[in-house]
Amino acid sequence: MYKDTLVQINIIVNPATKSWLLLVLLSVIAIYLPEAIDNRCIYIISVLIIVVIKGQQIVDVFMELNTAPRFWRLIFLSYIVLLPIIITAIYLM
Amino acid sequence: MLPEYTSISYPANFMSNSSIALVHQDRVFPDKKLPGDLAMWFFILAELTVFALFFIGFAVSEQLNETMFSQGKAQLHQMSGLINTIALITSSFFVALALTAMHKAQAKKAVLLLLTAKVFALIYISVKVWEYLSLFKQGITIETNTFFTLYFLITAFHLMHVLLGMVILAFLAYSAWHDKYLNNDLSGFEAGTSYWHMVDLLWIILFPLIYVI
Numbered sequence: 001m002y003k004d005t006l007v008q009i010n011i012i013v014n015p016a017t018k019s020w021l022l023l024v025l026l027s028v029i030a031i032y033l034p035e036a037i038d039n040r041c042i043y044i045i046s047v048l049i050i051v052v053i054k055g056q057q058i059v060d061v062f063m064e065l066n067t068a069p070r071f072w073r074l075i076f077l078s079y080i081v082l083l084p085i086i087i088t089a090i091y092l093m
Numbered sequence: 094m095l096p097e098y099t100s101i102s103y104p105a106n107f108m109s110n111s112s113i114a115l116v117h118q119d120r121v122f123p124d125k126k127l128p129g130d131l132a133m134w135f136f137i138l139a140e141l142t143v144f145a146l147f148f149i150g151f152a153v154s155e156q157l158n159e160t161m162f163s164q165g166k167a168q169l170h171q172m173s174g175l176i177n178t179i180a181l182i183t184s185s186f187f188v189a190l191a192l193t194a195m196h197k198a199q200a201k202k203a204v205l206l207l208l209t210a211k212v213f214a215l216i217y218i219s220v221k222v223w224e225y226l227s228l229f230k231q232g233i234t235i236e237t238n239t240f241f242t243l244y245f246l247i248t249a250f251h252l253m254h255v256l257l258g259m260v261i262l263a264f265l266a267y268s269a270w271h272d273k274y275l276n277n278d279l280s281g282f283e284a285g286t287s288y289w290h291m292v293d294l295l296w297i298i299l300f301p302l303i304y305v306i
Contacts, residue, residue, distance in 0.1 A: 024183075048301070093156065
């Protein structure tokens, strides 16, 4: 009984569980954003900010790069930040 | 003032390849180590670069053919894209839990988690095949227009990566079941899980770009 409770608590506080919940929530929010935001420019920026947050969660928590050498973490974080910035710039041109 | 770090010893099975950790307040930082094999990370970087070119090409084409792309996006089933997003995220989540289980030397539990991850990957594949078939029924193919050429090319290329990832997950599950990851050497397992997370990472950029924006 005590062990089962500990296992349940372990799953709930697991960083991967928190990330999964955040990722699902942000995915649902992203798809309903057009109904909430009329301005296309703000809408595109909002969607791509969500992409950056989701990417950071996958890189740091799922890929465990938050415990990797800084060089590798920076390369992957740069990718998930720079690519949405480039895409945003193309759409807003 | 510099933070106070103390170096303490842990049992060998505390974390893979880590017997010393730095402790600061309540947080424990194991020795900084790249998970998996270096070669796999270079391979992942190469894959990400190829997809980045696809994504940028798609965005530029959309700017050149705004009407065609907005009409094309309207013909896509947005909810199937959302279902696939949640399926891949959930699959990645179970793969992350499987790696945690392997760190705790719970190989059989890890196999179960990997199989669960594969079930969600199968949901992704089923929805994607259904989506393709429903487009074909409407007479839409890769040759319809530039939007659908890019749509089929990018999503099918991603689907191929999902299929390869499923083969890798099957191999990891088989190896873990037969206790191939002994002596805390999880580099092969970590490399395989990293590949799967890359597939997820690509989809979270692909989904808003093709379906949402």
